[in-house]
Amino acid sequence: MSKPLLKIEGLGHVYGARRGLFGTSPAFRALTGIDISVARGESFGLVGESGSGKTTLTRNILGLERPSEGHVLFDGHPVIDLGRGGERRLRRRMQIVFQDPQASLDPRMTIHDTIAEALVIHGPDLGIARSGYTRRVLDLLEAVGLGREHLYRHPHEFSGGQRQRINIARALAVEPELLILDEPTSALDVSVQADILNLLQRLQKELGLTYFFISHDLGVIRYTCDRVAVIERGRIVEQGPVAKIFDTPSQDYTRKLMDAIPDPDPDLSPLRRLA
Amino acid sequence: MSQIDTSLPRAGLARSARAEARARAIYRFRQSLLSVIGLAIAVILITVALLAPWLLPYPDDVTGAVNPAVAFQPPSAAHWFGTNSVGQDIMTLVIYGSRISLLSGVTVILLALIIGGALGVIAGWVGGWIDEVIMRITDLLLTIPSLILAMAVAAALGTGIWNMIIAITITWWPTYARLVRAEVAAKKQEQFVIASRVLGVGPMRLIGRHVLPNIVTPVVVKASLDVGFAILLVASLGFVGIGVKPPTPEWGTMLAEARNYMPQYWWTAIFPGTAIFLAVLAFNLLGDGLRDVLDPRTRR
């Protein structure tokens, strides 16, 4: 394995400790000693219960939060304190798709404008002239399975699955190397989820993307990822290849997570066995 | 709840959803008869104010012409609303007064919006101690009843429509600073703003393209309601004797003067009083209707 694309070392994050005029709100430790490295081209999964610190980790990776300790290196460089230009370059290489497809789209902008915004910011770096924006937006839409007729619509005119496709298209517009996916399908119906997961797999294959994939659904992780880390209350309790972790979990916590997933095979029901 | 049947995207998209949203909005607005009435009154009022110079039965009265010989005439064919203590036609004064009220009402709100909005955006976006300072000042100003503050400032500045507008603006901007700050601070955390930030969009563009357009609704609703209340405050100042300069006709001042002639010369009070009432009511109804249209969540 060559130099990792994303390297997280001893990362810790403490929220709060906000000082008011009278009294302080207590600090909350969301992350402790996270060590993760993600290689170029792989799909790295992160699973954990709600509130275990998954989103906090992504915010640190994106440089939206300043880590309380440790650091995040993207392609060998830190992700904070980059200055205006450095930040823009980083943004081009690293993108995110959020959990809630509706909330991540500006309700007042057309799909064209939403996606083209990425080009407005990064057009020069991408070598796309202003006149080429619409062409490029169309290409992106087609890549995620939408068409010309959707170009000038507003987000509320789409279904959840379509919105998530738009989010993906926007993230892809800057031709990033790393794509962070923070529970991209947990707000969607299973049937739609399947479409999105398939789309993501196709795109990875075509574009050679690196995924940092967050979910609390172990099935999804298993389906999409090569390696996985299990996070519990801000600590990585286990990490390794998907098959290994899922088949021979070494931690009780991981086992508990696995056991709790209801399997659609009625024969495997513990309740029925009990009865 | 406006919810589009997501299971049937093809059918939902057959008709442009935008047109549909507009249809829904108009439907909601029309559903409330009161909003329509409000709109109608407001439109009439604005038309009257704009066309005032051509509508005045006795245009000279506006610039202070007096005619003691016909003082205190009750409503008649010649003077629909009667005449006042110096023989001026009350209808003329009331019509012309609509200009003053609307002009000052709208100007006050615009100025308050600009000042309060700018400070609110700064406070909400930048946060930190700047936010603290701006918000503490607005908190302080908001503890003083606006009427008293406006009276004090207007009295010190002296009479005149612009002084009055300045005085009222001073009392009004904090409410907008608060509203805008809260909205900006909330929108700043919204996922779509963060998504744009992650794309590398700079703060100016974030504010201008993403935050501001999305806070327009509550601001517009408040502003349209507030125009009514600003008109009321203008009239209140006029009523206590701090307002425009004579001979400029102003409803509150007219009412204050008329007070001395109640109940004999009731028409001197009833018409300006009703004019204030209708103007405020119109903007209240309008604001209410707009809220229904623009912000369906809070509907009823």
Add this chain to the structure above:
Amino acid sequence: MALLDISDLHLSMRSFEGETPILKGIDLTVERGQIWGVVGETGSGKSLTGLTISRLLPNTTARYTGGQVLFDGKDVLRAGERDMRALRGGRIGMIFQDPTTNLNPSFRIGTQMVDAALHAARDKPAILGLTGRESRRARRRAAWQASVALLESFGLHDAEDRMARFPHEFSGGMRQRVLIAMAMIGQPDLLIADEPTTALDVSVQSQILRLIHRLVEERNIGVMFITHNLGVVAQLCSHVAVMYRGRIVERGPVSKVLKAPEHIYTRALMDAIPTARAQMDTLRGIDWPLRDRIEAEIAATAKEVTA
């Protein structure tokens, strides 16, 4: 006589665009001791079916355009509000998806439970061990004690103490237990659970499922469990009904339907689930060609039925 017998239920909802048919002929029979899972994609009408049974839809917007819903032989669609109120709580219990919003934030857990118990005991004093002639105070005390006992039996320790607390002091799983306890305190015969575990973590979810399963075992009640998680259905339910756009397209015992789905939509649903055992590229979403085929098959069955 079946506990619940829904036949050919049609429901329309009114909005500004006019009336839209939502349920287009639902047939479902729930017996005591059965746990019926109702699955289907979002908007297929699962919740509305559940609400219909307790007649909790606003009659300003909901209109029943056909069919009947017999609960214990009584047609609830034609029952008055007073009769329905007697059924609710005492005969039909309901729990909903979000435990954070379904408890009144301003009142203590105890207050809410006692009110529920007292209401149910008006028709069935026996559930609190009363004869119906006790004083108010005595009834309250009995309701309190019954609530404590029930919560304890649901695995909530120090229930006596917790009764005096407010909802926000509880975790999501605890709140959902409280809600189930409130639904069960009237000892209903039918429990309608509308996605009671969707908002919960998987680990908590399995505890709740276990609790519901236990209730069926112990009290021999009928359950209608609404979910869109086929895994949950497989774990908990004895029977399953698959809904698609206002219709039930397939129903039967879980072991049969999930193992050998007949309807194309059921199969599509099964194919869309990523499981720990699923292989790459085996997932299949429901795309437009597939939908067209589903519609076609539904139309065909409908013709068959009329024929």
Add this chain to the structure above:
Amino acid sequence: AQGSKVMVLASAVDIPNFDPHVATGYAPAMLFRNVYDPLVRVSGNPPEIQPGLASEWALSDDGLTYTFTLDPDAVFHDGSSVTAEDVVWSIERILRLQRGNAWMIEGIVEPGATRALDERTVEFTLTKPYAPFLQVMIWMFIVNKDAVEPHLADDDGQAWLMSNIAGSGPFTMGRYQTGNLYQLMRAENDWHPGGGNLDGAIWKITRETSTQRLMVARGEAHMAMDLSAEDMKALDGTDGVDLIYETEYRTFSIKMNTQDGPLQDVNLRRAISYAYDYDAMLAAAGPAELMTGPLPTGILGFDPELEVPRRDIEKAREYLAKSEYAEGGFTLTARYASGYENMRRWALILLESLKELNISLDIQPTAWPDIVSSVARPETAPDFHFIFQTANYADPDNIAYAAYHSSRNGTWQNPTYGNPEVDTLIEQARGEIDAEARAEIYGEFQRAVVADAPDLFGVLEKRKLALRDNVRNFVFTPVAANAVELLPLSLD
């Protein structure tokens, strides 16, 4: 004190200060006339000087020495008798403080010129003969020296007297609420002979004249002090209400700025004097008469034949043509005390009249204190300055000196006008004792002032009062119009 004979007087004017040597205005004057005593009183119409604390008095032949003999019965509210020493102390205090009505004797009575000859005799030595001396003495109230002395502090007792009464008048202060009401109660040891049956009176601050009117109509007040012509008309014919219209020496005029701006030009001032619509002014005023020149009608020396400008647009244009501003086309400012309805009307009439000369008017209703401070300097003074002046003593000197003597420049009564010739005339008249000779001088004074056209001579408004008919013995006194003396009044 809840006696039935309590008279309620509704007035718009507050009594913020009880110190008779500090406060002025008609409401304080009402208070002082009832709780304090001057050496001589005034009453009747026409006003006549009558004994007050002094039962008799004498003037030396050279007109310079007045001797007053105090009434032996006179006692203060604390029971001590009123002595010559109290009188001397009070006069000296007035001169020390230089406030209130001190200006009336300024330069006439010097500090130390008042002497107690014995327990009951006081002697005043004037610096020069002063015709209206007795008339101003009615405003010099005598304070109980012994009562004030413990509270002198470093402000000559001003703080204490501001809210305490140390007088000998027939009434004393009961409960009061600033800005709301003041209740006078009959003094326990009232020594004044005669008088009516009042147990007390309430001075009720009622800012709206319409409310005053309604109170009288409903019997809630016995007397309303500030009624407008419309109020009077509305009350006409109301059962149980008597309406009083009385002429008094209260002038209204519009002063022009003779030291700054276009109105320095006498021809422009004349042009405006001829352009003003006096008839409209009179019509808007309610019961009133037009003034003929600077002095109120009927006062000593008043010249009914005086030639004063009346509306004559031809003449106005002529004078305008002679002025530096022949074309008009500029804006002048007019300032009046906000809240005075009639002033507002007259300002509108002025605006209308000036249109004839192609001059615009900027009308600025302004708080009275601001007006007072703005007229202190010609540059800040408005072009037109609207004022009412009430003669506090029935002598032409009151108006002539205060309103036309150049030494009073910068005050609200005479911000800018000054003419050495006029000054000389005023001073001459002050020192002249012979009435006819004085009248002669004042005639000359009036002609000189009219020639300078410093004012638009306005109207003498009739004093308008409404009185319940169960009030007995009310007699209007012009120089103390609203400062009603309660002593003689009775209630049925």
Add this chain to the structure above:
Amino acid sequence: MLWYVIRRLLLIIPTLLGLSVIVFAIARLLPGDPVGLAAGPNATPEVIASVAAEFGLDKPIPVQYWNYLTGLLQGDWGVSLFSRRPVAADLAEFVPATLELVIAALLIAVIVGIPLGLLAAIWRDGIFDYLTRTVSLGAIAMPRFFLGLLLQLAFAMALNWLPLSGRFPLIEFPPERITGFYTVDAILIGDWHALGVALQHLALPALALSLSPLATILRMMRASTIEVLQQDYILTERALGIPSWIILFKYTLRNAVSATLTVIGLYVSWLLGGTVLVETIFDWPGIGLYSTQAILGQDFMPVIGVTLVIAMIYLVTSVIVDILQAVLNPKVRLQ
């Protein structure tokens, strides 16, 4: 809880301090010459200077402020330029009158507004709802001064049922001062005649003042009741078969009132400002009338005093509202 209250009350001090700076700045930096007033009409420049010195107005503004502040700490609120009376004494006189009026108006607004709002929500879209909605919008738009005039016209002039103005009959003595609230004092000393008379005088101004807050509270109550009725927990309660009157008057009411409470708290400031007009019309001897006179005369010590008192009342009210809020709504933690 107690600690919280103490802390909140202490927090009022810095707020008032800040406010006094702002008000002082506004009062002193704006044009206008208050000294001219104090010196009186015939004042010479020397007299004006001496008056300025007397009131300390010749000193730099920060020094003036410092003197004011140190005075304030000793209970000295400054002296009115106009009457030269201590502001503190005037306030002691007028504040109870205004508070009595404001509290009466607020009581009317709450006692009438809350039930009507609840009913309008229950009978939503019915005739009653439509009626209250229309009337309340009208009430909000109605200028208080116009309304006051109309009330006077109807109930005092035409019908002659109630006194025209004032707080108590002139020639009678109000009940002995205990709290300064005539009604309360009358009850305390058991003077029922005085109570009746005081209430008669209170009726019209309180009504004129109460109408707008009443309408707002009604609308707010209606909106929040409807909002609450749409909450999930109401559905749960209905599914449990709990009778609708218990749902409405127990479970809904508390939540809806707690939302409305904030509006009520905000209205206190509005009401205190609103007294300016109502007191003028009804000749009610309170701080509204007092401050109007002071403002018109640019007598700034009373204006500052009134402002600080109003702010204090407002701040104390908001503490009370927060406490009530915490009582009604357990999620609000007193921090």
